[in-house]
Amino acid sequence: MYLGKRFAIATESYLATRAGYEAYKAGGNAADAAAAASAVLTYTLPHLGGVGGDFLALVHDGGRTEAVLGLGWAPRRVPEAPPRRGLKSAVVPGYLAGLYEFHRRHGVLPWERVVDIAVGFMEEATLHPSLASAVVKYRDVLDADPGGGVYLSLPAAPGAPYRIEPLLRLWRAVKEGPHVFYEDIAKDLLHGYFEVEDFARYRPEVKPPLYITYGDWTIYEAPPPSLGFAVLLTVKLAERAEGAFSYARLRNTIAALRKAHWARDAYLHDGEVPLGDILAGRLELGEAEAPEPTPGTTYLAAGDGELVVSAIQSLYYPFGSGFTDPKWGVTFNNRASDFTKGLNKAAPWRRPAHTLSAVVMERGGEIYALGASAGHYRPAIYAQLIQNIVWYGMDLRAAVWAPRFIWTGGWEAQAEEGWEKGPGVTVVKYPSRLGVAALVAKRHGGVAAVADIRGDGLALGL
Numbered sequence: 001m002y003l004g005k006r007f008a009i010a011t012e013s014y015l016a017t018r019a020g021y022e023a024y025k026a027g028g029n030a031a032d033a034a035a036a037a038s039a040v041l042t043y044t045l046p047h048l049g050g051v052g053g054d055f056l057a058l059v060h061d062g063g064r065t066e067a068v069l070g071l072g073w074a075p076r077r078v079p080e081a082p083p084r085r086g087l088k089s090a091v092v093p094g095y096l097a098g099l100y101e102f103h104r105r106h107g108v109l110p111w112e113r114v115v116d117i118a119v120g121f122m123e124e125a126t127l128h129p130s131l132a133s134a135v136v137k138y139r140d141v142l143d144a145d146p147g148g149g150v151y152l153s154l155p156a157a158p159g160a161p162y163r164i165e166p167l168l169r170l171w172r173a174v175k176e177g178p179h180v181f182y183e184d185i186a187k188d189l190l191h192g193y194f195e196v197e198d199f200a201r202y203r204p205e206v207k208p209p210l211y212i213t214y215g216d217w218t219i220y221e222a223p224p225p226s227l228g229f230a231v232l233l234t235v236k237l238a239e240r241a242e243g244a245f246s247y248a249r250l251r252n253t254i255a256a257l258r259k260a261h262w263a264r265d266a267y268l269h270d271g272e273v274p275l276g277d278i279l280a281g282r283l284e285l286g287e288a289e290a291p292e293p294t295p296g297t298t299y300l301a302a303g304d305g306e307l308v309v310s311a312i313q314s315l316y317y318p319f320g321s322g323f324t325d326p327k328w329g330v331t332f333n334n335r336a337s338d339f340t341k342g343l344n345k346a347a348p349w350r351r352p353a354h355t356l357s358a359v360v361m362e363r364g365g366e367i368y369a370l371g372a373s374a375g376h377y378r379p380a381i382y383a384q385l386i387q388n389i390v391w392y393g394m395d396l397r398a399a400v401w402a403p404r405f406i407w408t409g410g411w412e413a414q415a416e417e418g419w420e421k422g423p424g425v426t427v428v429k430y431p432s433r434l435g436v437a438a439l440v441a442k443r444h445g446g447v448a449a450v451a452d453i454r455g456d457g458l459a460l461g462l
Contacts, residue, residue, distance in 0.1 A: 001459055002449045002461040003448045004446055006305060006446075006461075006462045007304045007461050008440055008448055009024070009301070010440060010459040011300040011438060011451065012373070012451070012457040013040065013298075014128075014456060015044050015121050015126070016037040016044055019117055020040075020300075021033065022121075023037075027108070028108060029106070030304040030309050031102065031105075031302075034057070034301075035099060035118075036114050038311060039114070039118035039122075039171065040118050040121050040125075042313075044131065045128060045456075046131070046151075047331075048296050049313035049315065051170060051331075052093045052324075052331045052332040052333055053314050053333045053335075054098065054314055054333065054335065054354070055068075055096075055098035056068065056356045056357065057102045058221075059102070060309075061106060065211075066105075066208065066209065067226075070095055070101065070204040071098070071226070071351050071354050073091055073351045074346055074349065075091070075348065076197070077193055078091075078347070078348060080345070082339055085323075089336050089337040090333050090334060091333060093333060095313060097178050097203065097204045101204045115174065119171050123163070124161075125162060125163075127154060127157065127160045128158065130455065132154075135151050135154060139152075142322075144322060145322045145324050146324065147324030147331070150164055150324055150329050166328050166329030170329060186200070189330060201349065209221060210222070210229055210232060212232045212236055214390060217361050218362045219232060219359065220362070222357045224270070224271075225270045225353055227353070227357055229275055229279065230263060230378075231382045233256070233259065234382075237255070237256035238252050238383060238387070244392040245420055249387075251411070253383055254411060257291075257407045267343070269353055271343065290407075290410065291380075291408075291409070292375075294316070294377070296314055297355070298373055300312070301440035302440055303442045308442055312356050312357070314355075321333060335352055355375050365443065366442070370382070372385070372435035372452070377434075380407050381434070384405070385437060396439055396441055396450050400437050400438070400450045401452065403416035403417060403418030403430050405434070408426075411424045416434060431454045432454065434454070436452045437452045438451055448461075
């Protein structure tokens with residue numbers, strides 16, 4: 001935890017946090033810090049949030065909040081039913097275009113300077129435990145990956161220095177801007193599936209956020225095709241229970257999650273969603289049976305006297321599609337595998353229903369950014385983080401570090417030690433890897449940050 005006067009940042013990587021801190025000290029703001037940290041995350045945690053994935057940010061700037069959505073779209077040749085892994089499970093990566101648009105709108109340092117700072121930290125990188133364990137756990141995926149040697153050649157021991165030359169070369173190239181990636185580098189990334197036009201036409205989106213009033217807080221989330229509305233719906237529907245770790249709280253939250261996931265599955269797509277009717281309770285909601293298990297993703301938050309940034313990036317599954325371009329080190333996402341049927345059917349230049357989302361909370365002069373790696377478990381984890389603050393009055397560190405649970409299906413849950421036992425509850429050791437969260441809060445004339453005990457992260461500030 002860091003309690004600062006002017007600036008604070010928290011990420012899932014100690015090195016990414018350091019890069020963000022140095023970007024701020026170089027004359028930048030919270031957006032420059034978040035951009036530098038995000039770039040380093042593609043190098044320190046490439047299995048979670050690499051260049052071949054997506055980027056999303058909510059930014060609170062001078063009383064106004066907006067969402068920047070760097071969510072990739074399907075290529076022209078997308079199959080009707082994309083596989084779970086392999087190149088045809090990928091969409092055009094939205095990450096670099098999204099990050100650049102976010103920085104263009106809110107940063108003060110030149111893009112080139114931010115990238116220089118990030119590359120400097122990449123060149124001094126030491127292997128994070130998360131990446132080291134992922135290489136072992138997903139060895140079969142990497143063995144089948146034509147560019148998997150990029151990861152299989154890494155040292156085995158956490159803390160060992162390493163270099164991924166293709167990624168360093170890519171980041172040096174995109175100092176000129178994302179057009180280098182989408183117009184030039186893209187020609188090397190087609191692999192008989194993508195087309196030049198798929199990359200060249202892609203643009204990120206900037207939209208107003210969704211929001212609800214919750215007690216004396218306003219809670220903002222990302223708009224579709226993000227599942228942000230399912231987070232807000234879970235928060236809105238869950239009935240408060242006595243006891244922060246009681247079985248009653250868990251059961252009440254699951255009841256809300258079942259309805260929120262049903263609404264997500266029924267309505268979420270890259271198009272108009274009846275958000276007003278859903279959030280106002282004017283539509284009858286069914287109950288989902290289970291969320292889809294999805295590990296992966298990495299979240300970061302930063303704030304200063306003017307800005308609060310809540311950002312997240314992901315390949316979706318660890319190592320995404322399992323297809324890495326050897327020349328540039330781009331591991332493609334597997335987001336196309338989340339196309340389904342009906343409203344969310346696969347089509348050229350269309351975005352699939354998306355798991356990435358981020359939260360900004362505001363009450364008077366207090367502004368919080370919070371989020372976590374979570375995939376389809378995001379509504380469960382985000383709702384608990386919000387409840388910890390609003391319902392139970394936990395301090396910042398307690399809200400992030402508190403034992404949490406995920407809904408696994410039916411009325412069953414997996415809960416960390418500290419939760420009350422009950423029917424359907426499987427208890428796992430604390431701390432587990434049930435999402436790695438972070439939080440930044442601008443309040444009381446200062447800025448605070450918390451990195452989660454569950455990850456390899458760090459909180460720093462000034």
